[in-house]
Amino acid sequence: LGDITFVELPTVGKTVAKGQEACSIESAKAAASIYAPATGKVVEVNKAVEAAPEKINEDPYGQGWIFKIALAAPAEASSLMTAAQYEAFLKESAH
DSSP, X not given: OOSEEEEEOOOTTOEEOTTSEEEEEEESSOEEEEEOSSSXXXXXXXXXXXXXXXXXXXXXXXXXXXXXXXXXXXXXXGGSOOHHHHHHHHHHHHO
C-alpha cells in the first residue's frame, strides 16, 4: 500500500473470527481491509495510529501496532508467522 494515511480502528469489545475483516486502512494509492489473524475479542486499540498513521510504516512492531485480541482459540496462534518468517516470506514473494 505504501505510506499509510488513514486507519479505521475496530471497536474494543468487537468479536472477530480468524480471516474476518477487523478494520480498514488507507494509503494514497489504495484502501484495504485488515483481517483478524485469529478468533477472539478486540481488547485494545492503538489510538495513536489514528492521529499518526505513519507509525504503522515507521514502527510496525513497536508504536505502529493497530489492535490486540484476546484469543478465543489459542491454538490458532500456532499457524501465525513470526516477524522473521514473514520477512523471509516477503523476500521469496518478491522474486
